[in-house]
Amino acid sequence: MSGADLFPTILELLGVPNAPTPGAASFVDAIRAGKADHEVMMRTAIMFGGTVRVDAGGDVLLRQVVVHDGYRRGRIKITRTRSWPQFQADVASDVQTILATEAAAQYTREQLRWIDVERFPDEPDTRQSSDFSDPDARAVLDAFRQRVPHARGAAHRTPANFGHSRNIRRALESLGYIEHAGEPAFPEPGSPPPPP
Numbered sequence: 555m556s557g558a559d560l561f562p563t564i565l566e567l568l569g570v571p572n573a574p575t576p577g578a579a580s581f582v583d584a585i586r587a588g589k590a591d592h593e594v595m596m597r598t599a600i601m602f603g604g605t606v607r608v609d610a611g612g613d614v615l616l617r618q619v620v621v622h623d624g625y626r627r628g629r630i631k632i633t634r635t636r637s638w639p640q641f642q643a644d645v646a647s648d649v650q651t652i653l654a655t656e657a658a659a660q661y662t663r664e665q666l667r668w669i670d671v672e673r674f675p676d677e678p679d680t681r682q683s684s685d686f687s688d689p690d691a692r693a694v695l696d697a698f699r700q701r702v703p704h705a706r707g708a709a710h711r712t713p714a715n716f717g718h719s720r721n722i723r724r725a726l727e728s729l730g731y732i733e734h735a736g737e738p739a740f741p742e743p744g745s746p747p748p749p750p
Contacts (some may be wrong), residue, residue: 558575558578559579559580559581559643561575561663562575562579563579563580563581563582564588564609565580566580566582567582568700572711573612574736577620583734584747591598593625593626593627593697593701594624594626594627595623595626595698595701596622596624596625597622597623597624599619599620599621599622600619600620600621600622601617601618601619601620602613602617602618602619603617604616604617604618606639606641606675607651608649608653613640613710614642614645614653615641616639616640616641616642617636617640617641618637618638618639618640618641619637619640620635620637621635621636621637622634622635623635623702624696625694625697625701626671626694626723627672627692627694627698628694629670629671629672629690629692630668630669630670630671630694631662631668631669631671631677632666632667632668632691632695632698633665633666633667633682633704634665634666634667635664635665636661636663636664636665637660637663638657638660638661639653639656639657639660640654640657641653641654641657658732666684666686666695667682667683667684667705668682668683668686668688668691668695669682669683669691670685691741703747706709718742
């Protein structure tokens, strides 16, 4: 299921005729049966700003990026979390080298886990597993890996002047909500996290 499935579902529940839409399907039958035949995929990206003190210089503005992915097919749900910092583009080159090394190391780390949500509907942390030797969990992980490249889409942020004061605009820029008036204050990562 995806956000695109909500519209045809609501129309069907209201009894309003709806022409088929590519990439969207009502899930009313799944609701009525109490079981979903669809796969569910989600991504949440959170960015927050801050500073880091560098021994070689003063404070450096940073943006911490946290990406949570989820994928469910049948009774198996997989979650993945990655987190890495991004630093201002105009940092001195000697400091940039140190910061880029740390950012690259953090970018490669991920937490990948699965749970059987029919057996454990409350999804307790103690029942999450990072061992994918279970054949069902492995099959869902393989499906997740195939779906991630197709689901990725780059959101394009355009510079905007919302009439905010300079400090509010800088905060919005540091969080990635709007682009820096000139060049981006933070270099965008080459790509979203790779498939799990």
